[in-house]
Amino acid sequence: MSKHISSLAPSVVVDTAAAHVAVTPMTGRISLRARGDLAAIGKAIGVSLPTQIGICAKTDGIEVVCLGPDEWTLLVPLDQIEKVQGALATLAPSLPHSMTEITGREITFQIEGPHAADLMSIGCPRDISTIKVGQARRTLFDGATVVLWRDAETSFRMDVWNSFAPFLASTLETGAKELAAELA
Amino acid sequence: MIQIHCPYCGETLPELEFAYAGEAHIVRPESPSEQTDEEWAAFLFLRDNVKGPHFERWRHAHGCGRFFNAVRNTITDRFYITYKAGEPRPDLAKLLEESK
Ligand SMILES: [Zn+2]
Numbered sequence: 555m556s557k558h559i560s561s562l563a564p565s566v567v568v569d570t571a572a573a574h575v576a577v578t579p580m581t582g583r584i585s586l587r588a589r590g591d592l593a594a595i596g597k598a599i600g601v602s603l604p605t606q607i608g609i610c611a612k613t614d615g616i617e618v619v620c621l622g623p624d625e626w627t628l629l630v631p632l633d634q635i636e637k638v639q640g641a642l643a644t645l646a647p648s649l650p651h652s653m654t655e656i657t658g659r660e661i662t663f664q665i666e667g668p669h670a671a672d673l674m675s676i677g678c679p680r681d682i683s684t685i686k687v688g689q690a691r692r693t694l695f696d697g698a699t700v701v702l703w704r705d706a707e708t709s710f711r712m713d714v715w716n717s718f719a720p721f722l723a724s725t726l727e728t729g730a731k732e733l734a735a736e737l738a
Numbered sequence: 739m740i741q742i743h744c745p746y747c748g749e750t751l752p753e754l755e756f757a758y759a760g761e762a763h764i765v766r767p768e769s770p771s772e773q774t775d776e777e778w779a780a781f782l783f784l785r786d787n788v789k790g791p792h793f794e795r796w797r798h799a800h801g802c803g804r805f806f807n808a809v810r811n812t813i814t815d816r817f818y819i820t821y822k823a824g825e826p827r828p829d830l831a832k833l834l835e836e837s838k
Contacts, residue, residue: 607747607802622802623746679739679752694754694800 568727570734573667575726577719578711582635583660584628586642588651595649598641599628608691610703619690619701627701627713632657661719663726665710669733674702674710676729677722696725740815742796745822746804759795761785762807763827788812791830796820809833 567575588595588603596602601613604620611618616638617629630638635655642653665673674682677696685691690703698718703711714722740753767773767781786792792812797805808820809828818837819828 608749622804625803679754684749692801692803699800 567663567723568730570667570730571737572669572733573665573673573726573730575673575723575730576664577723578662578664580632580657581662582628582630582632582638583656583713584630584635584638584642585654585656586626586628586651587624588626588649589624591649594645595642595651598645599638600641608685608689610688610690619703621692621701627656658716660713660715663712663714663722665712665726666708667730668708669730669737670708670710672733673726673729674712677725678702696722698722740817742808742817743820744798744801744804745806745820746802747798751798751801755798755800757797757799759797759805762793762795791818791834793827795823 564577564579567577569575586595586603592603592605599616599618601611601616601618603618603626604611607620607622609620615631615634619627621627628638635657639653639655642651645651646653667673671682674695678693680691680693685702685704687704687706690701692699692701694700695702695712695714698714698721700718700722701713703713705711712722741750742753742756743750744756764781764785767777770778773781789812791809793807793809795805796808797803805823806820807823807825807827809818809830810816811818816837818833821828
């Protein structure tokens with residue numbers, strides 16, 4: 555059953571035979587910009603930073619994606635975020651970097667189902683098949699910048715800024731319904 | 739749609755992810771206060787407006803976020819090369835020869 559989002563609370567956006575879209579529970583998010591001794595940062599946060607754009611790493615609930623030559627986004631469980639921030643702050647004097655908590659800036663849509671990749675292709679100009687399972691990319695979806703994670707062939711997560719969320723939810727809802735109508 | 743190669747991402751991607759950012763290799767004068775008004779205005783505003791192969795900046799705005807340089811033909815929209823910011827300006831004659 556589809557539900558129109560007027561708030562950003564975790565909820566099902568749309569559920570059709572083609573794809574299921576939901577807003578995920580809140581997670582901690584950190585934007586990290588750094589150069590130099592990346593190994594020291596990896597050691598401090600407990601997961602080594604991938605250096606190729608689009609590549610992800612994961613340990614103990616912390617997920618990292620490399621978004622630029624010196625930019626990463628960390629997804630951190632809410633109860634671990636202070637620990638990660640503390641570890642990075644300890645490094646700051648010897649290794650200057652920028653760490654910004656962006657937990658409140660974004661929400662995440664989870665998109666699953668047999669036509670999840672088709673649903674991504676209605677709004678993303680990229681060839682979706684170039685995003686391999688286990689990778690992520692910052693790209694565009696229906697005009698808004700998003701980070702698209704591919705967890706499986708038919709499972710994606712899309713991190714979007716709050717202000718775009720209702721608009722993108724409605725795009726995803728329309729797309730999922732149209733793809734399901736094609737199946738019928 | 740034009741496909742553009744981002745030298746930082748190492749991928750060739752749709753134009754929609756990118757933003758044009760003007761002529762490349764414009765060097766800011768070392769001492770602006772020693773510039774005449776005419777020289778400073780030329781630095782700020784005067785561009786070559788090339789018809790043909792053009793050295794220009796692009797930004798992978800909806801991707802890695804990086805500025806980089808490109809040589810694009812302003813008539814055909816063909817990209818001959820893209821390269822990272824700070825890398826030397828490629829030799830145009832050689833580039834055009836290689837792109838034949
Ligand atoms: Zn890029």
